[in-house]
Amino acid sequence: MTNKNTTLSIGVLFGIFGFASKLLYRPFILTNHVNDFGINEFAPSFFYTAGMCLIAAAFSKKEPFIKMIAIALGSITYELEQIFTDRTFDIKDLIAVMVAFVTSIFIFKLVNPKGKRLN
Secondary structure (H helix, E strand, O other): OOHHHHHHHHHHHHHHHHHHHHHHHHHHHHHOOOOOOOHHHHHHHHHHHHHHHHHHHHHOOOOHHHHHHHHHHHHHHHHHHOOOOOOOOOHHHHHHHHHHHHHHHHHHHHHOOOOOOOO
């Protein structure tokens, strides 16, 4: 498996975890009143951001880190926008986005040690 395919596969897997945490895990936790220490609140933000960063890096022709930064900044903007709208702002989501960005950088460097574009 090439570095691009590995990065893409991990990104898609994170995206699936994001959907699962929002559509399956969160309703289960809330319905059954399970104390999961708030993981259900920030897990989708973490998984979606990490997944999108890795997917963007996999398809990047040049400068994958710039694409990853753009995705992370977009996610941060989305979280901050919730302060000014009727949506619920949670600092844990903002922290999850930042941790997801760092995690995706770590995974990218682990899969692609040279840190350059993927062919």
